[in-house]
Amino acid sequence: MTEPVLEIAGLTKEYPGSPPVRALDGIDLTIERGEAVAIIGPSGSGKSTLLHMMGTLDRPTSGSIAIAGRNLDGLSDDELSAVRSRHIGFVFQQFHLLPGYTALDNVADGLLYRGTPLEERRRLGRTALERVGLADRARHHAEKLSGGERQRVAVARALVGRPDIILADEPTGNLDSKMSDAVIELLSDLHRVGITLVVITHEPDIAHRFARTVELRDGRVVHDRSAA
Amino acid sequence: MTDVSLLRGEDILRVAAVGLRTRPTRAILSALGITIGIASMVAVLGLSESSKSDLIASLDRLGTNLIVVEAGSGIGFGTGTLTETAEAMVSRIAPVQGVSAVGSVEANVYRTDLVPESRSGGISVRVTASSLLETLGATLADGRFLDGATDHLPVAVLGSVAAERLGLSAFDGSASIWLGGRWFGVIGVLDPIELAPTLDRSVLIGEDAAAALFDYDGIPDSLYVRAAPEHIDAVIAVLPATADPESPDQIEVSRPTDALEARAAAEGAFTALFLGLGLVALVVGGVGVANVMVISVLERRGEIGLRRSLGATRRHVALQFVGEALILAVAGGLAGVALGAAVTAVYAAARGWSVLVPAVAIWGGITASILIGGVAGLYPARRAARMAPTEALRSA
Numbered sequence A: 001m002t003e004p005v006l007e008i009a010g011l012t013k014e015y016p017g018s019p020p021v022r023a024l025d026g027i028d029l030t031i032e033r034g035e036a037v038a039i040i041g042p043s044g045s046g047k048s049t050l051l052h053m054m055g056t057l058d059r060p061t062s063g064s065i066a067i068a069g070r071n072l073d074g075l076s077d078d079e080l081s082a083v084r085s086r087h088i089g090f091v092f093q094q095f096h097l098l099p100g101y102t103a104l105d106n107v108a109d110g111l112l113y114r115g116t117p118l119e120e121r122r123r124l125g126r127t128a129l130e131r132v133g134l135a136d137r138a139r140h141h142a143e144k145l146s147g148g149e150r151q152r153v154a155v156a157r158a159l160v161g162r163p164d165i166i167l168a169d170e171p172t173g174n175l176d177s178k179m180s181d182a183v184i185e186l187l188s189d190l191h192r193v194g195i196t197l198v199v200i201t202h203e204p205d206i207a208h209r210f211a212r213t214v215e216l217r218d219g220r221v222v223h224d225r226s227a228a
Numbered sequence B: 001m002t003d004v005s006l007l008r009g010e011d012i013l014r015v016a017a018v019g020l021r022t023r024p025t026r027a028i029l030s031a032l033g034i035t036i037g038i039a040s041m042v043a044v045l046g047l048s049e050s051s052k053s054d055l056i057a058s059l060d061r062l063g064t065n066l067i068v069v070e071a072g073s074g075i076g077f078g079t080g081t082l083t084e085t086a087e088a089m090v091s092r093i094a095p096v097q098g099v100s101a102v103g104s105v106e107a108n109v110y111r112t113d114l115v116p117e118s119r120s121g122g123i124s125v126r127v128t129a130s131s132l133l134e135t136l137g138a139t140l141a142d143g144r145f146l147d148g149a150t151d152h153l154p155v156a157v158l159g160s161v162a163a164e165r166l167g168l169s170a171f172d173g174s175a176s177i178w179l180g181g182r183w184f185g186v187i188g189v190l191d192p193i194e195l196a197p198t199l200d201r202s203v204l205i206g207e208d209a210a211a212a213l214f215d216y217d218g219i220p221d222s223l224y225v226r227a228a229p230e231h232i233d234a235v236i237a238v239l240p241a242t243a244d245p246e247s248p249d250q251i252e253v254s255r256p257t258d259a260l261e262a263r264a265a266a267e268g269a270f271t272a273l274f275l276g277l278g279l280v281a282l283v284v285g286g287v288g289v290a291n292v293m294v295i296s297v298l299e300r301r302g303e304i305g306l307r308r309s310l311g312a313t314r315r316h317v318a319l320q321f322v323g324e325a326l327i328l329a330v331a332g333g334l335a336g337v338a339l340g341a342a343v344t345a346v347y348a349a350a351r352g353w354s355v356l357v358p359a360v361a362i363w364g365g366i367t368a369s370i371l372i373g374g375v376a377g378l379y380p381a382r383r384a385a386r387m388a389p390t391e392a393l394r395s396a
């Protein structure tokens, strides 16, 4: 189990158009198990595109990606879906919780496409909600929660399936600073217990709290620093 | 590799219900079209079945074996007449179970002797014997019918319409009418006779009285014949020649139940027409569901993207939306079946029919809604499934 969680080599992504947009332009990046990585860079530098590639939500134009030692090259759409259901947890800026459903059921949905029975999903969901400090909100409907609480529910949903890596695209982008602190604190906690994290952020304050920072510009990695 | 995305059967149902739970009003409105379509089809089938069963019940009750023989009267007939012996001749045909002759005399009928001549009221005076009641299967509303004992007396039995026109519907046993310039005692009033409506407008008197008072010649103008049902066609074939051997082609033979059967057939044609209209409503309802679902898919791009990120395959997404359309359509269809049955029950009860909602309408309604739902869900589900996950997430 010493192989990297994520290994990216020579990754490019071009969006068709005239002229075509080269969103990623030769990315090499290796992320080891247990690392916490902040991805920064100006708007349009390719951060979200890179995250989507890492999460198998989109296919690269060229280059290779391996997740937990498995190369994604040539996998079918269904196989990529399976990789997401087993190995990857996502957290989005817009939370994407289902209104009308409880916090617990939203978290339990993290296991929906693994064929786990509902009771088991809820049992694991309860544990994940405890982990993010929202056990007392389990029965609240998603739309009744504050923004910070919603994002913590979304983190619990990403967590519930024990993925190899959690990918977060500007998780604090819709939150005020106090709420955003709580979410970042939560992510740091997860890192301390050994969860591998990749977080896109615009805010230097947040980036500083991660052990490693990767900076993109025009689809290329221009800095890759590890603190200490 | 063993990695596969899996969505359990019961979870397909759960995710298919998400849209209904998050947008219940829209769900109800979009299913309404299907409800109306199914309800109208079920009601049409139910009402046609109920009315047909009513007709069949009357046919059973009345019997389809009554034949009416009349002297020709229309264009091209002219001089046909029955003979005095026609009744006896016809009764000798083996499968004939009963014959009753009815003749006419020219006489006006009034409630009193004071009403001016001009107000004759359209009531005719018919001459008959006691057997008529049984041959027609007619029943008395009140009093008694003509019989051997009263045949020669100036007494009369009133048809239902005649009784009404004379103001004698509520016959109290001691009324008299002014008939052909003399008083006749009313001894009975008939119920409406479905198979011989002309008799409803008649006043019936006995043959001996008619002969004595109005010079009735004993030549009937119609014969009512009951025959064994299995030989009815054979009887009809020989009736003209038996009734008038000299000019059989001047004799009209008819079966009054033919009219009822024709009515049943005509209603069948209307049923087909209305069923067609119901089907159009149903298809419009299906288009409505498809339409609402397409909008829904666009609005729920974020949810679709999220599900893909959780590991849903395209097929899982498609199943969710087809499932949602099916739930909408089937719920709408069940409501439609219930509504259609209720309409049938209320209308049939108001008409005094027995309520009959055919099983084919119920199963057909449910099957049709499943088909409509499946077809309506197909296009939106395809759109949802083909959405690229990144597009879905980005635009939400």
Ligand SMILES: Nc1ncnc2c1ncn2[C@@H]1O[C@H](COP(=O)(O)OP(=O)(O)OP(=O)(O)O)[C@@H](O)[C@H]1O
Pocket: A015, A016, A021, A022, A023, A041, A042, A043, A044, A045, A046, A047, A048, A049, A050
């Ligand atoms: N589907 C697409 N079609 C065409 N161009 C695209 C598409 N998605 C992204 N791009 C382009 O690719 C480039 C990188 O986009 P990306 O969303 O990865 O940037 P980002 O670093 O996440 O920006 P932001 O900080 O604003 O989120 C941009 O120039 C963008 O316009």
Ligand SMILES: [Mg+2]
Pocket: A047, A048, A049, A169
């Ligand atoms: Mg972005």
